[in-house]
Amino acid sequence: MNLESFHLFLGLMSLIALVVFVALYFVKAGYGMFRSRSWGLSLNNKVAWVLMEAPVFLVMAWLWWNSERRSEPVALAFFLFFQLHYFQRAFVFPLLMKGKSRMPVVIMLMGITFNILNGLMQGEWIFYLAPDNLYISGWFSTPQFIIGTLLFFIGMGINWQSDYVIRHLRKPGDTRHYLPQKGMYRYVTSANYWGEIVEWAGWAVLTWSLSGAVFLWWTVANLVPRANAIWHRYRDEFGDAVGKRKRIIPFVY
Numbered sequence: 001m002n003l004e005s006f007h008l009f010l011g012l013m014s015l016i017a018l019v020v021f022v023a024l025y026f027v028k029a030g031y032g033m034f035r036s037r038s039w040g041l042s043l044n045n046k047v048a049w050v051l052m053e054a055p056v057f058l059v060m061a062w063l064w065w066n067s068e069r070r071s072e073p074v075a076l077a078f079f080l081f082f083q084l085h086y087f088q089r090a091f092v093f094p095l096l097m098k099g100k101s102r103m104p105v106v107i108m109l110m111g112i113t114f115n116i117l118n119g120l121m122q123g124e125w126i127f128y129l130a131p132d133n134l135y136i137s138g139w140f141s142t143p144q145f146i147i148g149t150l151l152f153f154i155g156m157g158i159n160w161q162s163d164y165v166i167r168h169l170r171k172p173g174d175t176r177h178y179l180p181q182k183g184m185y186r187y188v189t190s191a192n193y194w195g196e197i198v199e200w201a202g203w204a205v206l207t208w209s210l211s212g213a214v215f216l217w218w219t220v221a222n223l224v225p226r227a228n229a230i231w232h233r234y235r236d237e238f239g240d241a242v243g244k245r246k247r248i249i250p251f252v253y
Contacts, residue, residue: 003129010214013117017214017221024225031103033177033233039104046094048103052111053090057083059119067127074135074145078126078207081152085199088160098167118215125211148206155199158184162192179238187250189234190227194248197223224248 001009030039043051060082069075126135139145161183169178184191200219204212227248234242247253 001124001129006124006129007210010121010210013121013214014217017218020218021221021225024222025228028229029107029226031107032101034229035102035104039106041105042102043105043108045099045101045103046097048105048108049094049097050090052103052108053086053093053115055112056115056119057086057090059116060086060123063119063123063127069127069135072135073137074139075126077140078135081149081203081206082122085156093163096163096167098170114218118218121211121214122207125209126207130209144208145206148202148204148208151202152199152206153202155195155197155202157195159192159195159199162195166192177237179234179241184250186245188227188246188248189231189242190223190248193223193227194250197248224253 028034030036031045035042042048060079064070064075064079067075070079162180162185165180165182165185169180170176180189180191184194188194197216197219200212200216204216206212224247231242231245231247
C-alpha cells in the first residue's frame with residue numbers, strides 16, 4: 001500500500017466511523033446487557049471474544065515480523081504497547097469473564113472486520129509507511145511519546161480496574177443487576193469505556209499519527225453512544241441512585 005492509498009483508506013475508515021457513531025444512538029448493539037434474540041445466532045461470550053480480538057493481535061504480529069523495522073527501538077516499543085493491550089483483551093480478559101453470556105455472531109463478525117482493518121491501519125503506518133527519520137531513538141524523549149505513554153498506561157489501568165469492578169458485582173449464582181460504585185464508576189457509568197478512550201488517546205499522541213487518530217475516533221464512535229445507552233438503562237433501573245454520574249467523560253458527558 002502506498003501513502004496515497006493509505007490516506008484514502010484512513011479517510012474511508014473515518015467516514016464509516018461517523019456513520020457508526022450516529023447509528024449507535026438509534027440502534028443498541030445486541031451484546032452484554034442489550035443482548036437480544038433478534039440479533040440471531042450467538043456464541044459463548046468467551047469464545048466470541050477470543051475470535052473477535054485475536055485477529056488484530058495476529059495481524060500486528062505478522063506486519064511487525066515481516067518489516068525491516070522490527071528491531072528498531074521505537075517501532076518495537078509501539079508494537080509491545082499495542083500487543084500488551086490485545087494480548088490481555090484476546091487471551092486474558094475472556095478467561096476472567098463470569099456467567100454464561102452469549103454474543104451474536106453478527107456482532108463478532110463486525111468486530112473481527114474492524115480489528116483486521118485496524119491492525120492494518122496501525123501496522124502499515126508504523127512498520128512500512130512512516131518516514132525513515134521519524135521514529136528514531138530520539139522519539140523516546142519527545143513530549144508526544146512521554147505524554148502519550150502516560151495516557152496510554154493510565155487508560156489501560158482505568159480499563160482493567162473497571163473491568164475488575166464489574167466482574168465482582170455479583171456473587172456466584174446471583175443474576176441481579178447492580179450499579180457499580182467503585183473506582184471511576186463514582187464519576188461515570190461506563191468507566192471501562194472511559195479508560196479505553198484515554199488509552200487510545202495516548203496511543204494517538206505517542207505515535208503522533210493519523211492512523212492513531214482514526215483509531216481514537218473509532219473508539220469514541222463506538223463507545224460514546226453505547227455509554228449513553230447504558231446511562232439511560234441505569235437511570236431506568238436505579239433512578240436517583242445514579243446521581244450526578246456522567247455517561248463516559250467525568251464531569252463533562
